[in-house]
Amino acid sequence: xxxxxxxxxxxxxxxxxxxxxxxxxxxxxxxxxxxxxxxxxxxxxxxxxxxxxxxxxxxxxxxxxxxxxxxxxxxxxxxxxxxxxxxxxxxxxxxxxxxxxxxxxxxxxxxxxxxxxxxxxxxxxxxxxxxxxxxxxxxxxxxxxxxxxxxxxxxxxxxxxxxxxxxxxxxxxxxxxxxxxxxxxxxxxxxxxxxxxxxxxxxxxxxxxxxxxxxxxxxxxxxxxxxxxxxxxxxxxxxxxxxxxxxxxxxxxxxxxxxxxxxxxxxxxxxxxxxxxxxxxxxxxxxxxxxxxxxxxxxxxxxxxxxxxxxxxxxxxxxxxxxxxxxxxxxxxxxxxxxxxxxxxxxxxxxxxxxxxxxxxxxxxxxxxxxxxxxxxxxxxxxxxxxxx
Numbered sequence: 049x050x051x052x053x054x055x056x057x058x059x060x061x062x063x064x065x066x067x068x069x070x071x072x073x074x075x076x077x078x079x080x081x082x083x084x085x086x087x088x089x090x091x092x093x094x095x096x097x098x099x100x101x102x103x104x105x106x107x108x109x110x111x112x113x114x115x116x117x118x119x120x121x122x123x124x125x126x127x128x129x130x131x132x133x134x135x136x137x138x139x140x141x142x143x144x145x146x147x148x149x150x151x152x153x154x155x156x157x158x159x160x161x162x163x164x165x166x167x168x169x170x171x172x173x174x175x176x177x178x179x180x181x182x183x184x185x186x187x188x189x190x191x192x193x194x195x196x197x198x199x200x201x202x203x204x205x206x207x208x209x210x211x212x213x214x215x216x217x218x219x220x221x222x223x224x225x226x227x228x229x230x231x232x233x234x235x236x237x238x239x240x241x242x243x244x245x246x247x248x249x250x251x252x253x254x255x256x257x258x259x260x261x262x263x264x265x266x267x268x269x270x271x272x273x274x275x276x277x278x279x280x281x282x283x284x285x286x287x288x289x290x291x292x293x294x295x296x297x298x299x300x301x302x303x304x305x306x307x308x309x310x311x312x313x314x315x316x317x318x319x320x321x322x323x324x325x326x327x328x329x330x331x332x333x334x335x336x337x338x339x340x341x342x343x344x345x346x347x348x349x350x351x352x353x354x355x356x357x358x359x360x361x362x363x364x365x366x367x368x369x370x371x372x373x374x375x376x377x378x379x380x381x382x383x384x385x386x387x388x389x390x391x392x393x394x395x396x397x398x399x400x401x402x403x404x405x406x407x408x409x410x411x412x413x414x415x416x417x418x419x420x421x422x423x424x425x426x427x428x429x430x431x432x433x434x435x436x437x
Contacts, residue, residue: 077137080114084145093281093403095148100241101275101284102148110149111181117155118179121163125175132315133367136322143323144330146403148282150184153238156319157193157312158185158246164308165261165299174244174263186242188233188288190216193414196248197313199374200420204306209259210250217290219249219260227251227262227297229290235414239286240275242266247288247295248309259305262295269294280410282403317373317421320411321363324380328356328387331404335391345394352387359383375425378418384408 087106088095095103111117119135121127128134135155142151159178162185163171177183189196191208210216210231217231229249239245245264252258264271270293276285335349359379366372388404412418 076114077141080110080116080138080141081144083109083114084141084147088145088147093399096281096284101238102150102241106147107149107184108181110151111179116151117181120155121159121175121179125163125171126179127175131367132318132370133364136318136364136367139319139322140326140329143326143407146282146327146400146407148284150238150242152283152316152319152323153186153242154178154184156316157187157237158244160312160315161187161246161261161308162298164311165303165305167299170263170296170298183244184238184242185244185246186236186239186286187246187248188217188236188239189248190231190233192235193237193313194416194420196309197316197415198306198310198424199313199317199377199415200417200424203310203313209248217247217249219251219262219295222294227295229262229264229293229295232287232289234287235276235285236288237414238284239288240273240284241286245271245288246298247290248305249295260301260303261298261305263298264290264293264295278410279413280403280406283407283410283414311370314370314373317377317415318363318366318370320415321359321366321373321376321380324377324384324408324411325356325360325363327404327407328359328380328384331384331387331391331401332356334398334401335387348390348394352383352390355379355383356387371428372425374421374428377415378421378425381408381412381416382418385412 087103095106115128116138118127119130119138120132121129123129139151142149155178159175162174162178166174174183178185187193189208190210194200195208196203208216210218217229217233220228220230222228229247231249233239233247243266245266247262247264248259249262250257251260270291272289272291274287276287278285332349332352359376362372362376362379366376384404385408388401388408391401392405415421
């Protein structure tokens with residue numbers, strides 16, 4: 049076997065073991081891969097075309113039987129109490145299958161915010177329903193997820209949520225002491241189908257300018273949800289409008305909402321990177337299976353194998369140090385785009401390779417771009433000076 053073939057057939061680079069992280073047993077990962085291969089189809093697009101945007105029966109199995117929805121939630125609320133290192137392999141497998149599911153919107157983005165900021169009664173009412181898969185949730189933010197989650201810049205500038213001016217989403221006190229929301233959020237992942245919306249809105253005008261999080265049920269009067277055309281059909285998006293919509297404040301004031309959003313963003317970046325690594329590895333495997341005799345193709349695939357392996361190593365290192373999440377995500381998205389692009393250009397590709405390329409571009413539009421993810425990671429680690437907030 050020559051050097052190129054050896055590189056293509058080399059085993060995946062596994063991160064060092066971390067006993068405290070308690071990754072899922074290999075049998076669960078194997079069962080998940082088999083289930084997704086059987087139920088998600090060759091490219092996930094069939095389930096994405098349903099009104100919900102995913103296979104509800106498959107999600108019930110993933111959350112109920114395999115326990116993915118509650119994997120990182122506290123045990124007192126029906127979860128497993130595991131860390132990011134346990135969830136990342138599951139995300140890698142859903143990425144490998146390009147399987148649409150509420151895992152990202154509900155488990156990765158919304159659940160940590162509910163657990164961190166929710167009042168005791170809110171956590172007791174909502175988290176068990178999230179853990180068993182009976183309730184799905186979507187995070188709605190104006191001006192895009194990348195900034196709100198602190199992935200590409202400092203989210204402490206309240207301008208992204210409205211800043212006391214027209215635009216964004218504004219929250220105002222009602223006469224009965226509750227809250228009313230006004231405004232719009234676009235590109236809300238699973239926003240058209242989620243049973244509960246977690247909404248970032250600006251409150252207080254200029255006098256007490258602040259960003260707060262609110263709970264809005266799917267049947268709230270004045271809530272209008274419209275599914276958007278999406279570049280990646282397996283990542284359903286929606287526009288959500290709030291027209292004098294009643295809302296419940298998440299938790300109590302004062303609360304470090306911006307800090308919780310940034311912490312959630314760093315962990316979400318790790319899970320997104322794991323998804324991208326899974327999709328890239330699957331594309332690379334398909335390309336190797338179609339490998340021709342051209343020497344240039346063999347060299348290129350060997351280079352891509354190294355790139356995917358490096359992205360995977362960065363991703364699993366970031367499960368232990370989430371501050372490395374944005375950097376891992378930048379590498380993973382570039383590896384996925386390069387691998388899918390190579391499959392399409394030199395090896396004919398198929399619908400799965402086309403979807404892989406769309407997933408990379410779509411996620412970079414939602415959470416990047418890669419150069420800004422890298423720049424923000426450099427700021428936070430103090431590579432070019434003082435460490436950022």
